[in-house]
Amino acid sequence: MEAFRAIGQEEMSRRAAALNRQVRLAAPFGVVATHHYDPLPAPLTASEFAGIEAGVRQRARMLNALLDDIYGPQRVLHEGLIPPALLLGKPHFIRSMRTGAVLKGPRLALYAVDLIRGPDGKFQVLRDHTGIIPGLGHALTLRRLAATTIPELFRSGGLRSLRPAKEMLVDHLQRESQSGLIAVLSAGAASLAYAPDMMDDALLARALGVLLIEPGDLATRGGALHIKTLSGLLHVATMIRGLSGIELDPLEQGGRPGAGIPGAFGAIRAGVLNMLNMPGSALIEDADFAPFLEAAFQRFLGEDALLPAAFGDPLAIASKAPFISGMGMVSTPLLFRLYAWHDGADWQVLPGGLAFGLDGKAGSSGMKDIWVLDADEPQFFAGAAPLEAPERVTFLPAAHLPSRVADNLFWLGRSVERLESAARLLMLALPRLESGTSLPRDVAERALITRCLAQARMLPADLAGGAVSGKFLRQILARRKPFAGLVKEAARLLHAASERLSPSMLATVQSALDQVEDALVPNEELALGTILGFGATFAGIAAENMSRDGGWLFLEMGRRLERGEILADTLAILLDAAPERLEPGLALGIELADSVLSYDLRHAGILAPAPVLAMLLADAGNPRSLFFQCSALRWSLERLGADDDAEQARLLQAEAVNLANRATELATPLATIAARLRMLSDRVQRRFFTLLPEAHQLEDEEEVAASSL
Amino acid sequence: MIYRLHHATTYEYAEPVVLGTHFMHLVPRQRPGQVIRESHLEIAPAPELRRNEMDHFGNFTTTVSLTNPHRQFVVAVSATVEVAQPRPPRADLTPCWEEIAAVAPRRAEIAEFCLPSPLAAANEGLAAYGAADFEPGTPILSGLLALNKRVFTDMVYRGGVTNTGTTAAQVLKSKVGVCQDYAHFMIAALRGIGLPARYVSGYLRTLPIEGVEKRRGADQSHAWVSAWLGDAIGWVDFDPTNNLLVYDEHVTLAWGRDFQDVSPLRGIILGGGRHTLRVNVDLDPVLT
Numbered sequence: 001m002e003a004f005r006a007i008g009q010e011e012m013s014r015r016a017a018a019l020n021r022q023v024r025l026a027a028p029f030g031v032v033a034t035h036h037y038d039p040l041p042a043p044l045t046a047s048e049f050a051g052i053e054a055g056v057r058q059r060a061r062m063l064n065a066l067l068d069d070i071y072g073p074q075r076v077l078h079e080g081l082i083p084p085a086l087l088l089g090k091p092h093f094i095r096s097m098r099t100g101a102v103l104k105g106p107r108l109a110l111y112a113v114d115l116i117r118g119p120d121g122k123f124q125v126l127r128d129h130t131g132i133i134p135g136l137g138h139a140l141t142l143r144r145l146a147a148t149t150i151p152e153l154f155r156s157g158g159l160r161s162l163r164p165a166k167e168m169l170v171d172h173l174q175r176e177s178q179s180g181l182i183a184v185l186s187a188g189a190a191s192l193a194y195a196p197d198m199m200d201d202a203l204l205a206r207a208l209g210v211l212l213i214e215p216g217d218l219a220t221r222g223g224a225l226h227i228k229t230l231s232g233l234l235h236v237a238t239m240i241r242g243l244s245g246i247e248l249d250p251l252e253q254g255g256r257p258g259a260g261i262p263g264a265f266g267a268i269r270a271g272v273l274n275m276l277n278m279p280g281s282a283l284i285e286d287a288d289f290a291p292f293l294e295a296a297f298q299r300f301l302g303e304d305a306l307l308p309a310a311f312g313d314p315l316a317i318a319s320k321a322p323f324i325s326g327m328g329m330v331s332t333p334l335l336f337r338l339y340a341w342h343d344g345a346d347w348q349v350l351p352g353g354l355a356f357g358l359d360g361k362a363g364s365s366g367m368k369d370i371w372v373l374d375a376d377e378p379q380f381f382a383g384a385a386p387l388e389a390p391e392r393v394t395f396l397p398a399a400h401l402p403s404r405v406a407d408n409l410f411w412l413g414r415s416v417e418r419l420e421s422a423a424r425l426l427m428l429a430l431p432r433l434e435s436g437t438s439l440p441r442d443v444a445e446r447a448l449i450t451r452c453l454a455q456a457r458m459l460p461a462d463l464a465g466g467a468v469s470g471k472f473l474r475q476i477l478a479r480r481k482p483f484a485g486l487v488k489e490a491a492r493l494l495h496a497a498s499e500r501l502s503p504s505m506l507a508t509v510q511s512a513l514d515q516v517e518d519a520l521v522p523n524e525e526l527a528l529g530t531i532l533g534f535g536a537t538f539a540g541i542a543a544e545n546m547s548r549d550g551g552w553l554f555l556e557m558g559r560r561l562e563r564g565e566i567l568a569d570t571l572a573i574l575l576d577a578a579p580e581r582l583e584p585g586l587a588l589g590i591e592l593a594d595s596v597l598s599y600d601l602r603h604a605g606i607l608a609p610a611p612v613l614a615m616l617l618a619d620a621g622n623p624r625s626l627f628f629q630c631s632a633l634r635w636s637l638e639r640l641g642a643d644d645d646a647e648q649a650r651l652l653q654a655e656a657v658n659l660a661n662r663a664t665e666l667a668t669p670l671a672t673i674a675a676r677l678r679m680l681s682d683r684v685q686r687r688f689f690t691l692l693p694e695a696h697q698l699e700d701e702e703e704v705a706a707s708s709l
Numbered sequence: 710m711i712y713r714l715h716h717a718t719t720y721e722y723a724e725p726v727v728l729g730t731h732f733m734h735l736v737p738r739q740r741p742g743q744v745i746r747e748s749h750l751e752i753a754p755a756p757e758l759r760r761n762e763m764d765h766f767g768n769f770t771t772t773v774s775l776t777n778p779h780r781q782f783v784v785a786v787s788a789t790v791e792v793a794q795p796r797p798p799r800a801d802l803t804p805c806w807e808e809i810a811a812v813a814p815r816r817a818e819i820a821e822f823c824l825p826s827p828l829a830a831a832n833e834g835l836a837a838y839g840a841a842d843f844e845p846g847t848p849i850l851s852g853l854l855a856l857n858k859r860v861f862t863d864m865v866y867r868g869g870v871t872n873t874g875t876t877a878a879q880v881l882k883s884k885v886g887v888c889q890d891y892a893h894f895m896i897a898a899l900r901g902i903g904l905p906a907r908y909v910s911g912y913l914r915t916l917p918i919e920g921v922e923k924r925r926g927a928d929q930s931h932a933w934v935s936a937w938l939g940d941a942i943g944w945v946d947f948d949p950t951n952n953l954l955v956y957d958e959h960v961t962l963a964w965g966r967d968f969q970d971v972s973p974l975r976g977i978i979l980g981g982g983r984h985t986l987r988v989n990v991d992l993d994p995v996l997t
Binding site for chain 2: 074077083095096098220252254262266269270697
């Protein structure tokens with residue numbers, strides 16, 4: 001608190017804003033940060049924490065024993081401890097999970113509990129979280145961000161670090177998983193309805209250095225679960241479950257195969273898959289069971305609960321804490337959420353957690369970091385540096401890249417390139433269609449432009465080569481809004497691929513894309529410059545900020561294939577003329593390839609077929625030449641070990657050089673190159689993404705097919 | 710009575726299936742009044758993985774995984790089963806139904822069969838339908854026999870009208886369907902007045918006893934209703950499709966809250982294209 005006073009309230013509010021900007025950067029793209037962070041920590045003394053720790057451990061032990069009983073012998077029902085009709089009617093009682101078999105891990109292995117501090121200073125339990133554990137990702141992230149936003153606070157006390165605990169958790173998961181992968185299972189972008197907090201899942205995966213996956217990334221083989229990755233199917237041994245256990249396994253529960261993981265329950269019962277927590281564990285967090293839990297402590301542990309259940313209105317009894325609100329502060333009843341996990345031998349409690357304001361909507365006043373202060377252990381005091389040193393970052397091998405992510409990055413590369421080249425074409429087309437001289441050269445040029453526009457689907461096909469005025473083109477643009485669709489597609493793919501882009505990259509790209517969307521609203525034509533700006537930003541980010549791993553290679557291939565195809569298609573139109581009539585097409589080609597300046601510098605502006613073709617087709621140093629695209633493709637394919645496809649790219653490279661050396665009849669061979677690039681694109685997709693076709697349900701129609709008498 | 714059971718299910722696919730995973734309830738379960746002398750479940754092509762388990766209800770389940778491309782998938786059950794359900798006492802000697810409705814929700818193994826399930830949830834109409842045969846103080850067996858008969862009479866037996874997702878509430882409106890719909894209808898009507906009832910899947914003897922009309926639902930998978938008559942008597946089965954009190958013409962495969970809990974064969978396949986399904990059921994008495 002002294003440190004806080006020293007900073008001053010106004011400065012504190014600014015820091016709060018800065019912290020939340022950081023949070024938004026940390027959020028996966030497209031995920032609305034529904035929570036905000038409050039930089040003032042919620043402190044617990046060492047002795048308070050010791051009391052909580054013992055109580056949380058005991059409670060977790062009891063809840064796990066209760067789950068084992070409910071999904072096993074059901075003594076609590078036979079003995080009348082819990083009314084059978086109450087328990088058996090709950091949708092979270094998942095019958096498929098009832099088994100006598102020994103599971104790979106405890107049914108409850110991750111646990112969170114919401115506590116309040118009563119008027120007597122004692123902690124009381126408000127509710128349990130035994131299914132999906134909300135906020136653990138936030139809890140592990142908040143500390144790291146806060147350390148950089150308010151370093152003063154971190155200097156002022158003996159704050160217990162989260163890192164040893166977190167590393168123990170990761171080590172434990174890795175030990176248990178042996179050679180299998182560990183992943184956070186999230187609902188995925190496609191079904192936000194089922195995802196309590198996608199951002200939490202993403203933050204947790206990042207904090208633990210494990211994969212973030214969706215049901216669609218998984219396939220069952222030999223009764224075990226595998227993730228579809230670029231290196232094929234890799235066994236996943238442990239999943240931290242971020243989606244409901246209800247309707248998790250369409251094989252046993254029915255439902256659409258794509259929405260769940262067929263075979264998940266069987267794999268769990270066979271002990272080849274661990275889930276934190278096991279499906280069905282959310283059952284006992286239901287408030288209806290609260291009255292029966294006290295007796296369960298006695299039944300399973302022979303002990304009374306160390307932490308009593310909250311009694312009465314929590315708003316009236318909970319201790320209050322200050323929250324930053326605007327430029328001032330408000331005092332709000334406080335909820336403490338503590339986290340614990342089972343390490344194979346006993347429960348470990350995270351010396352930290354999240355605190356929320358209890359009034360209003362949950363979390364509306366912000367989430368706080370819980371600090372455990374070790375006043376009596378000076379070795380935890382730090383000097384000037386923030387206590388949380390840089391994270392130990394676990395790098396995931398590129399080979400573990402889920403096919404879905406590679407697929408999204410590939411199409412993202414294509415989509416951004418398509419957007420950019422469409423903008424480039426239109427910028428060139430509009431002024432030329434406007435200046436309506438009837439000189440044969442201008443007429444020929446306009447015919448070429450309308451053919452290119454039709455090829456790019458910005459004009460109806462029947463207008464290709466025809467006379468189209470600038471005014472008419474504008475009308476079509478205003479009606480069809482081709483860029484709005486392209487931008488929407490780029491935004492969707494960016495969202496889908498966001499987990500492979502760093503927070504700062506995302507923030508930059510997102511802001512550039514936001515500008516494009518804003519600019520498009522009044523008039524698509526006026527947005528063309530902004531679109532080119534976005535393309536340049538994106539290319540710059542990809543070139544400068546992404547490591548050349550599996551993800552980048554797919555982005556690169558998408559971009560190169562799209563650019564190569566458009567270039568070959570466009571040149572097939574522009575160079576479709578007798579040698580003496582090539583000049584307008586050559587000029588347009590140079591301009592579309594953004595190579596006017598380089599050409600002028602090299603050739604003093606005199607257009608001749610040979611140097612133009614050399615520059616557009618065969619120049620290894622021109623990033624917009626056909627040769628360059630094929631060469632970049634070949635390099636990427638070689639890196640991915642796709643040797644036969646790389647050979648295709650090499651042949652196309654050679655073909656580009658060949659074509660540059662002839663000045664006539666270029667249209668057909670160029671169209672062939674475009675077609676071969678498309679075939680190569682199909683091959684890449686088949687090789688890397690369509691590892692598995694969509695599964696479908698084979699219903700038993702026997703009863704339906706009942707023959708009538 | 711001792712029966713020899715054969716039940717073969719054949720899927721023919723237009724395109725090869727590259728991967729198939731199937732979850733089955735096809736091995737007959739044990740129960741009072743039924744002894745499984747032997748049973749086999751044969752699968753072709755041979756699965757790469759096979760797991761035999763017992764589910765929450767005590768039914769046998771089999772999970773198989775086929776990883777070699779195949780155009781045909783055959784599941785063949787054969788078993789020798791001895792059945793003789795205990796005869797319930799005279800109806801007027803059974804407890805009154807309110808007594809059962811009061812006890813059932815407090816019993817761990819019984820309670821869930823009083824509760825609504827996806828395909829057999831009671832609504833007001835179903836509760837009223839059930840209540841008509843259960844005047845206050847009615848002995849439970851009298852009420853059950855009357856309801857069994859009324860469902861048989863009110864329903865029209867016709868295939869192809871309903872499907873595996875048809876609910877009891879829909880059947881109440883249409884009053885048409887197959888054995889599964891008869892069973893869901895009666896189960897939901899009983900649950901509507903608080904009585905426990907479960908869905909039983911199984912088989913009916915193929916050739917009728919001499920001098921008896923051919924039963925509906927022979928030559929195929931059959932389904933009927935089991936109702937709880939209290940601790941002293943236990944579960945007694947009723948076949949509303951044939952207006953029968955089950956004795957020795959039925960072989961039980963599995964039971965659950967409704968069809969969804971005991972679906973004989975569920976699968977997730979990759980590839981396959983269109984498929985055709987052929988089912989062959991024989992339940993013949995073994996001459997002793």
